[in-house]
Every structure is written in structure tokens, then in C-alpha cells.
Amino acid sequence: MSTVVALLEKNALITAFVIVALLLAGSNWLAARLFRGQIHGSAIAITLGLLLAYWGGVSSGGSNGLADVSFFSGLGILGGAMFRDFAIVATAFGADLDALKRAGWVAAMSVVLGVVLSFAVGAVVAVAFGFSDAVSISTIGAGAATYIVGPVTGTALGADSAVIALSVAAGLVKAILVMVATPLVASRIGLDNPQAALIYGGLMGTTSGVAAGLAATDPKLVPYGAMTATFYTGVGCLLAPSLLYLLVLFLQRLF
Amino acid sequence: MVIYGVGLLAACMLVGVILGDLLGQLIGVQANVGGVGIAMLLLIWATNASRLKLLLVPPTATGITFWSAMYIPIVVAMAAKQNVLAAVSSGWLALIAGVAAVAVSFAMIPLLSRLGRRTHDQS
Numbered sequence: 481m482s483t484v485v486a487l488l489e490k491n492a493l494i495t496a497f498v499i500v501a502l503l504l505a506g507s508n509w510l511a512a513r514l515f516r517g518q519i520h521g522s523a524i525a526i527t528l529g530l531l532l533a534y535w536g537g538v539s540s541g542g543s544n545g546l547a548d549v550s551f552f553s554g555l556g557i558l559g560g561a562m563f564r565d566f567a568i569v570a571t572a573f574g575a576d577l578d579a580l581k582r583a584g585w586v587a588a589m590s591v592v593l594g595v596v597l598s599f600a601v602g603a604v605v606a607v608a609f610g611f612s613d614a615v616s617i618s619t620i621g622a623g624a625a626t627y628i629v630g631p632v633t634g635t636a637l638g639a640d641s642a643v644i645a646l647s648v649a650a651g652l653v654k655a656i657l658v659m660v661a662t663p664l665v666a667s668r669i670g671l672d673n674p675q676a677a678l679i680y681g682g683l684m685g686t687t688s689g690v691a692a693g694l695a696a697t698d699p700k701l702v703p704y705g706a707m708t709a710t711f712y713t714g715v716g717c718l719l720a721p722s723l724l725y726l727l728v729l730f731l732q733r734l735f
Numbered sequence: 736m737v738i739y740g741v742g743l744l745a746a747c748m749l750v751g752v753i754l755g756d757l758l759g760q761l762i763g764v765q766a767n768v769g770g771v772g773i774a775m776l777l778l779i780w781a782t783n784a785s786r787l788k789l790l791l792v793p794p795t796a797t798g799i800t801f802w803s804a805m806y807i808p809i810v811v812a813m814a815a816k817q818n819v820l821a822a823v824s825s826g827w828l829a830l831i832a833g834v835a836a837v838a839v840s841f842a843m844i845p846l847l848s849r850l851g852r853r854t855h856d857q858s
Contacts, residue, residue, distance in 0.1 A: 500808045503815075522807045529814030537820030547816035559812030565771045567809045569748045570802035572775035573782060580779075586851035590843075597843065598836040605832040620828070624836040632765050649825035653833025656822055659814060661837065669844045679847045683840040687771075688813055695810045702806065707772045714759055714768030 489550055496554030503528060523663045523696035530656060568691060568706045575703040579674035586675070587708050590682030595716045598625040598685070599724050602650060614728045616643045621728070622720035623647025624654060626686050629716035636721040655689040662693030671697060674704045681705030685712030740798020747777040 488495045507528060508521035515524075533545025542548030547556030557563070580587075602624025606617045619639040623630025623646065630647030633639075639647075662671070662680075670676050681690050681704065690709040694702045748771070755770020762768070778799075822829070 525811045526814045534819040543818045545816045555812045559816045567806040569774045572778045573799045601836045602832045609828045624832045649829035650832040652822035657837045692810045710772040711769040717764040717766040
């Protein structure tokens with residue numbers, strides 16, 4: 481038995497293929513039988529993945545969810561940024577170029593608006609929780625954009641490490657909620673065409689959240705949402721520690 | 736050959752990521768600006784360019800469509816490696832900030848969609 485486990489751990493990526501295949505098979509079975517096709521199999525699989533990640537975090541004490549349990553370490557490779565981005569680029573094969581061109585400026589605007597909105601919401605919550613210095617407020621606001629913009633902004637502004645950790649946590653909550661909630665609200669917010677997907681990607685911005693949210697809603701929309709989402713973190717890292725931080729300073733002086 | 740498709744896809748991604756990184760350095764940001772998005776545009780351009788069309792005979796295209804089909808399994812693996820524990824156990828501030836940011840962003844989608852449609856009708 482122990483040699484089998486050792487072999488599975490040695491071939492971690494191959495083991496991960498089997499695990500994900502089983503997880504998706506089980507989810508598709510549940511989707512067909514239990515939910516009678518009302519919920520996508522992939523939405524169930526992503527939710528199960530998140531639950532397993534919680535269990536993995538509890539049992540290993542690490543920060544990579546289930547991938548920190550050595551038997552499941554291959555999930556860290558398969559689900560890492562390299563394969564994720566590779567597969568996202570592949571989805572562009574066969575994407576409608578006209579839909580991209582038509583959405584042009586609305587898509588670009590959605591990215592800037594998405595960063596500013598999330599930053600503002602995060603900053604307001606930080607103030608409501610009693611933070612009063614512009615650096616902490618801006619760092620938490622940036623974290624509400626994505627969990628990369630938060631620490632980049634915090635480091636640039638010299639924020640306290642506890643505040644940076646909070647900003648990462650806010651970004652994580654956002655990413656996970658986008659994964660789970662997108663298929664549930666998709667029809668209500670009109671997320672059923674390429675243009676809406678471009679706007680959705682630009683407003684949400686979290687690449688992993690958008691990637692999983694669209695996969696669980698309609699895989700055909702993935703290239704459009706992913707396209708705008710990949711610009712979000714860059715725009716966030718540009719605006720949060722500069723313009724938006726200055727805005728917080730200015731508002732602080734006003735009140 | 737299948738590897739031509741995989742190679743083309745990989746080359747697009749590498750060029751995109753390098754350009755995204757340069758773009759980030761250019762505007763003085765410690766992040767990759769749209770590298771994956773640039774790579775997607777490159778792939779769309781490459782697969783539509785008439786000179787490269789000859790490359791995209793069925794087995795070559797399989798090298799790209801395979802990875803496109805692997806997208807959902809990869810996303811499931813990605814979900815399983817998220818730091819869910821940190822997100823859930825970090826206290827109310829992070830939870831409220833994250834949830835509120837998502838709610839406000841969701842609410843903006845119909846508004847922007849309508850705006851986009853209206854300007855498109857005028858032009």
C-alpha cells in the first residue's frame with residue numbers, strides 16, 4: 481500500500497489527471513441525477529474543489545488548499561498559473577474577432593471602472609472598520625480589487641504586514657465568491673453573450689474567479705471574459721498606489 | 736502534426752507574457768499587464784492569417800483544441816488549490832470587503848451592457 485502511495489506521489493501530475501477526472505465524473509453524475517441538469521456539472525466540480533481546498537488547508541496548515549496534501553500535490557501543478565494561462569489562451573482559438581472589436585471601448589472602460597469601484601468599496605469598508613490612515617485604507621481597497629493588487633499596493637506604500645494580509649484575504653474572498661456566484665446570477669445580469677462577458681471580465685478582474693465563473697456558466701464565453709480580466713491586475717497595480725491613493729489622501733484632508 | 740498546434744499556442748503565450756511584462760515595466764508597474772490577453776489576440780491573429788492557414792490542417796488544430804478542452808479540468812484543479820481557509824477565517828473586514836466588491840461589480844454589468852448596446856446602435 482505504501483509503495484502504491486509513494487508511486488502516486490512520484491507521478492503527481494498524472495495522479496492529478498485521475499483525481500480531476502473522477503471529480504468531474506462524479507459532479508456530472510450529480511448534475512444529471514440530483515439536480516436534473518439545472519446546475520452545470522462543472523459548477524458542482526468547482527464548488528467541490530473549493531470545499532476540498534478548505535479541508536486541505538485545515539489538515540495541512542499550508543496556503544495552497546488541497547495541493548499541500550502530498551498525495552494531491554499534482555493539483556498544484558495542473559491548477560497552477562502556467563497551465564491555467566495556457567488553457568485560457570487556447571480558448572481564444574475560434575473566438576469571434578468582431579465581437580471583440582465591437583465591444584472595444586466599453587470593455588476598456590469596464591476594466592478601469594471595475595478597479596475604481598472595487599477599490600472604493602474596499603476603502604469604505606476599511607473606514608467603517610476604524611482604519612483612518614490613507615496607506616491602510618488604500619491597501620485594503622486595492623485588495624478588494626484582486627489579491628495581487630493588494631500586496632503590490634501595500635508594499636509600494638509601506639503598509640503594515642497585517643494590513644497586507646487582510647488585503648490578500650479580501651481578494652481571496654472576492655475570487656472564490658465570483659467562482660461560486662457567477663452561474664447563480666448569470667441569467668439575472670444578462671451574462672449570456674460575448675459583449676456581456678467582456679464587461680464581466682473587466683468589472684470582476686480576478687482571473688481565477690472569472691475563469692471558473694465562466695466555465696461553470698457557459699464555456700463559450702471564457703475567451704471574452706478572460707481577455708479583459710487579464711488587463712485588470714495591471715491596471716489595478718497602476719492606479720491603486722498612485723492616483724487612487726492620492727484621492728484617498730485628498731478626501732481625508734477634505735473631511 | 737499535433738505538435739505544430741501546441742507549439743504555435745505555446746509561442747503565442749510566451750510572446751504575450753513577455754510583451755505584457757515589458758508593458759508593465761514601461762508604465763512602472765510590478766505586474767504583467769495583459770500578457771495573456773495579448774497572447775489570445777496573437778493566437779486569433781495567427782489562426783486567421785492566410786499565410787499560416789496552411790499550418791492549421793486538422794491534426795495541427797487538435798494541438799490547440801485539446802488544451803482548450805482541458806480548460807475546465809484545469810479550472811477545477813485551480814479551485815482545489817485556492818487558500819479557502821484563509822479567505823473564510825480572516826474575519827469580517829475581509830469577508831465584507833470581498834462580498835461588497837463582488838455585489839457592486841455584478842450590479843454594474845447590466846448597466847454597462849446597455850450602454851455598450853446603445854452606442855453600438857448609434858454608430
